[in-house]
Amino acid sequence: MKDRQTRGKFGPFGGCFAPETLIPALRQLEISYQRIAHRKRFRERLDYLLKHYAGRPTPLYLAENVSRYIGCSVYLKREDLAFTGAHKINNTLGQALLASLSGKTRLIAETGAGQHGVATATVAALFGLKCQIYMGKIDWERQYLNVVRMKLLGAKVVPVTAGSQTLKDAINEAMRDWISSFKNTHYVFGTVAGPHPYPTIVRDFQAVIGRETKRQILQATARLPDYLVACVGGGSNSLGLFHAFYHDLSVQFIGVEAAGHGLTTSAHAATLCRGRPGIVLRKQRSAAGPDVAEHTVVGWQELERHAGRVHLHRTRTAVGHKYAVHIRKLNNLMVLTRTVEIRRVRLFEAYVAACRVDAPVAPGREPVAAGHHVDQVQSLG
Numbered sequence: 001m002k003d004r005q006t007r008g009k010f011g012p013f014g015g016c017f018a019p020e021t022l023i024p025a026l027r028q029l030e031i032s033y034q035r036i037a038h039r040k041r042f043r044e045r046l047d048y049l050l051k052h053y054a055g056r057p058t059p060l061y062l063a064e065n066v067s068r069y070i071g072c073s074v075y076l077k078r079e080d081l082a083f084t085g086a087h088k089i090n091n092t093l094g095q096a097l098l099a100s101l102s103g104k105t106r107l108i109a110e111t112g113a114g115q116h117g118v119a120t121a122t123v124a125a126l127f128g129l130k131c132q133i134y135m136g137k138i139d140w141e142r143q144y145l146n147v148v149r150m151k152l153l154g155a156k157v158v159p160v161t162a163g164s165q166t167l168k169d170a171i172n173e174a175m176r177d178w179i180s181s182f183k184n185t186h187y188v189f190g191t192v193a194g195p196h197p198y199p200t201i202v203r204d205f206q207a208v209i210g211r212e213t214k215r216q217i218l219q220a221t222a223r224l225p226d227y228l229v230a231c232v233g234g235g236s237n238s239l240g241l242f243h244a245f246y247h248d249l250s251v252q253f254i255g256v257e258a259a260g261h262g263l264t265t266s267a268h269a270a271t272l273c274r275g276r277p278g279i280v281l282r283k284q285r286s287a288a289g290p291d292v293a294e295h296t297v298v299g300w301q302e303l304e305r306h307a308g309r310v311h312l313h314r315t316r317t318a319v320g321h322k323y324a325v326h327i328r329k330l331n332n333l334m335v336l337t338r339t340v341e342i343r344r345v346r347l348f349e350a351y352v353a354a355c356r357v358d359a360p361v362a363p364g365r366e367p368v369a370a371g372h373h374v375d376q377v378q379s380l381g
């Protein structure tokens with residue numbers, strides 16, 4: 001038990017606090033990942049698919065109008081141009097390849113807005129695997145177009161009517177399915193959360209974003225950026241971006257969390273800003289609600305979070321991020337520690353302003369910014 005909890009740790013965060021019934025599935029996944037995903041042939045095949053199927057590398061675009069508008073150079077890492085319209089395809093391609101090489105014949109996944117569901121249904125079709133996507137009933141109704149897309153791709157989409165009928169309930173249903181089906185089924189988890197080994201696996205598959213960004217920004221400017229800015233929902237696009245820069249101590253990370261109805265209420269999604277350590281979704285992390293006692297086992301069900309956008313309704317956030325915030329608090333005088341600033345941006349105003357001056361920041365896209373002298377970017381908030 002202790003061994004399980006210490007594997008996949010990010011400082012005091014992460015690990016594997018899972019019910020006994022889920023352990024065989026997680027253990028099997030951990031072993032296949034170690035055995036298969038580090039092989040040269042796996043890497044080569046994945047690189048090939050990322051390039052020729054998903055359209056990588058995605059461009060790093062100097063947003064000239066935004067840069068002029070705010071007075072500093074802002075580069076956008078155009079994950080919106082990856083196949084299916086977001087970074088989700090990086091992770092789903094990696095996990096589907098792993099599943100197929102592990103002899104699985106079926107994929108399951110949770111989805112909120114549908115981006116991860118569409119990306120999973122897409123790779124299931126590519127690899128000839130059966131696919132079942134769990135989606136909260138409320139999300140299903142709000143994002144019906146994505147339900148249609150998933151069905152067109154051959155997936156069975158299951159509306160979840162339990163609980164708040166959103167992402168957390170979809171995750172619970174998918175986990176229940178997996179407990180009894182893992183012999184032939186791989187659960188394609190969508191972000192860097194959940195019990196070990198998911199945070200590590202998803203981080204590794206999303207790290208391509210940061211590797212490309214580093215190469216591209218050096219080519220474009222012959223220097224590293226001052227700041228990397230990314231939204232933090234579950235944390236996969238941001239951790240994917242930050243990971244390659246972890247040892248570049250001059251580069252600061254800014255993760256932007258959704259403040260929902262306000263950080264003084266319990267209806268927000270800012271687990272890094274306001275969360276407290278707890279055990280949620282079978283790994284130790286920061287739980288969103290103010291009513292979660294330190295190190296309390298919250299158990300199987302998750303608390304509701306509010307983000308103002310459907311797919312950011314989460315209680316779970318990257319354990320890697322949580323650790324970065326944590327070490328800064330403990331060692332705030334150490335130059336070696338990495339600053340992760342989590343800012344509450346008046347997102348909508350900033351977003352509208354940015355949309356009006358640069359089309360790639362248009363609604364529904366997935367901009368991840370690598371910026372120079374980003375003080376002015378922060379002043380948008």
Ligand SMILES: Cc1ncc(COP(=O)(O)O)c(C=O)c1O
Nearest residue numbers: 086115191233234235236237311
């Ligand atoms: C397009 C898009 N961006 C960002 C996110 C946030 O997730 P993460 O923080 O894991 O990148 C999601 C979540 O589904 C998404 O669909």
